[in-house]
Amino acid sequence: MQSLKSVRGTRDIAPAEALKYRHVVDVAREVSLLYGFEEIATPIFEFSEVFKRTLGETSDIVSKEMYNFRDRGGEELTLRPEYTAGIARAFMSGGIPNALPLKLFASGPMFRYERPQKGRLRQFHQIDIEILGVSSFKADVELLALGAQILRELGITKQVRLEINSLGDVESRNRYRNELVSYFRDHSSFLSEDSLVRLERNPLRILDSKDESDKKIVANAPLMSQSLNDESTAFFDSVLGGLDDLKIDYHRNERLVRGLDYYNHTAFEFVTDALGAQGALIAGGRYDRLIETMGGPATAGIGWAGGVERLSMLANDPPVSERPIAVIPVSDKECAIATRVSHDLRQAGRVVEYAFRGNLSRRLKRANRLNARVAVVIGPDELKREMVMLRDLDSGSQTEATLDALIEKLTFYR
RNA sequence: GCGGGUGUAGCUCAGUUGGUUAGAGCACCAGAUUGUGGAUCUGGGGGCCGUGGGUUCAAAUCCCAUCACUCGCCCCA
Numbered sequence: 001m002q003s004l005k006s007v008r009g010t011r012d013i014a015p016a017e018a019l020k021y022r023h024v025v026d027v028a029r030e031v032s033l034l035y036g037f038e039e040i041a042t043p044i045f046e047f048s049e050v051f052k053r054t055l056g057e058t059s060d061i062v063s064k065e066m067y068n069f070r071d072r073g074g075e076e077l078t079l080r081p082e083y084t085a086g087i088a089r090a091f092m093s094g095g096i097p098n099a100l101p102l103k104l105f106a107s108g109p110m111f112r113y114e115r116p117q118k119g120r121l122r123q124f125h126q127i128d129i130e131i132l133g134v135s136s137f138k139a140d141v142e143l144l145a146l147g148a149q150i151l152r153e154l155g156i157t158k159q160v161r162l163e164i165n166s167l168g169d170v171e172s173r174n175r176y177r178n179e180l181v182s183y184f185r186d187h188s189s190f191l192s193e194d195s196l197v198r199l200e201r202n203p204l205r206i207l208d209s210k211d212e213s214d215k216k217i218v219a220n221a222p223l224m225s226q227s228l229n230d231e232s233t234a235f236f237d238s239v240l241g242g243l244d245d246l247k248i249d250y251h252r253n254e255r256l257v258r259g260l261d262y263y264n265h266t267a268f269e270f271v272t273d274a275l276g277a278q279g280a281l282i283a284g285g286r287y288d289r290l291i292e293t294m295g296g297p298a299t300a301g302i303g304w305a306g307g308v309e310r311l312s313m314l315a316n317d318p319p320v321s322e323r324p325i326a327v328i329p330v331s332d333k334e335c336a337i338a339t340r341v342s343h344d345l346r347q348a349g350r351v352v353e354y355a356f357r358g359n360l361s362r363r364l365k366r367a368n369r370l371n372a373r374v375a376v377v378i379g380p381d382e383l384k385r386e387m388v389m390l391r392d393l394d395s396g397s398q399t400e401a402t403l404d405a406l407i408e409k410l411t412f413y414r
Numbered sequence: 415g416c417g418g419g420u421g422u423a424g425c426u427c428a429g430u431u432g433g434u435u436a437g438a439g440c441a442c443c444a445g446a447u448u449g450u451g452g453a454u455c456u457g458g459g460g461g462c463c464g465u466g467g468g469u470u471c472a473a474a475u476c477c478c479a480u481c482a483c484u485c486g487c488c489c490c491a
Binding site: 064330 | 415416444446450452464481482483485486489490491
């Protein structure tokens, strides 16, 4: 055994944290249901080809971050690094309905071989939203409204802003890319080492470089908005107009780009400054060419993913759960009846903490620590009269109840 | 993959110029209270001082390596 530590970039989720994660996912699910989304799940691993073809061979995810492995049957498989490609595959292979439009919610673990940092893990969790088959800007607006509402219901409003940009259609994007490459080639002697690599592989990435020298060059670089053709401009204006109508604040950011090849038109991120270098809480965009690229019918698509770990670091605490009832036998002689009382209460849907050991004092102490509302004390004196003691753990006052009336009486301590 | 910081009890941290058996608070267990929690007092269990090597009469302390975490770069949720 190598060690008893968890693998780098993975972590154990303790109860308190598990509650927060679940809260984030629950809120996202509930709000997406309000918008008419349906929940699905897809496998945690896929054929490697699914990600290689869709994300682009030159993307960082494919070139150095995927967990690839070969199974006993010799298949080349990959632990999913993101949700969209797998969902697109499920759509084409008939695993999910293909009656368009489709509005889907999903959540689960993702895997990327990266250097861990705050808010960045090798196994992390995402919530994911996709709309397939709607080429109208209305899908963009609804998707963004959904993201904004989830953030609001999680209590993440002040620390977050929506940044949005348009990459345009294929024609616009290619035109802009050419302009950008020729501009940066002219100024390549001032570019950082990283950006010289980007110039060959993904020139749009230079736009959001943090290198000071790069920033000076970028400041005078041609703007994406000026390369958009009429259709692309009109589309983006419609999206922004839709956001205005719903009073959703946004910041138009010409430098916002997306790393993955399949994006076109709308690209956006809900970002925060509260988490250090990992600013993106929710990010996504439109991917109208993706499914066609994978060999399916031309199908418009748009989606986003949100990082559960990142969101839970900023989200409100989840609502407090129901306080338990402590069932406490005074001595071993009452254990059998205490077990039965606990069972009956649980059958009736109550949360019951049945202390396994310790004397009365210890058991009350434990009940108190677990925030129990009331203790059912079962002792020989009361049992002689077929009664049990109810102790209100907030006030300290005690009353007696018959075993028959116990469930009824305890409804006052809800 | 690259650079900076930090690793001592379950948690938060002390630990002097290297010097006896490594400490505190919180938490946990137990007693004061053999049928009554929260408060208080008393006691107890807990440590390969991240790991491995080196220097030294002597290392938690100095040196090297390594691992993990952390902050940034890259990239992204």
